[in-house]
Amino acid sequence: xxxxxxxxxxxxxxxxxxxxxxxxxxxxxxxxxxxxxxxxxxxxxxxxxxxxxxxxxxxxxxxxxxxxxxxxxxx
Numbered sequence: 001x002x003x004x005x006x007x008x009x010x011x012x013x014x015x016x017x018x019x020x021x022x023x024x025x026x027x028x029x030x031x032x033x034x035x036x037x038x039x040x041x042x043x044x045x046x047x048x049x050x051x052x053x054x055x056x057x058x059x060x061x062x063x064x065x066x067x068x069x070x071x072x073x074x075x
Contacts, residue, residue: 004033006043006052006061016051023050030064 008029017023023045025031031043031052040053052061 005064006031007064012060014056015053
C-alpha cells in the first residue's frame with residue numbers, strides 16, 4: 001500500500017491547533033497521512049502529529065501525486 005501525502009497550498013494554522021498553536025503548516029510542507037477518519041485525517045509533519053479536519057484538507061491541501069500518476073483530462 002502506498003503512503004499518502006498531502007502538500008500544503010498555502011500557510012495555515014490547522015483547526016485542531018488554533019488554541020494550542022503547537023504546529024503551523026507552511027506552503028509546500030508534506031504531511032504524511034497516518035490514519036483517515038470520516039471527519040479528517042491524522043497526519044505527521046516533521047515528526048509531529050497534527051489532525052487536519054475535512055475543511056483544512058479541502059481549503060489548504062492537495063493530495064501529492066505519485067510518480068506515473070496521470071490527472072484525467074476534461075473532455
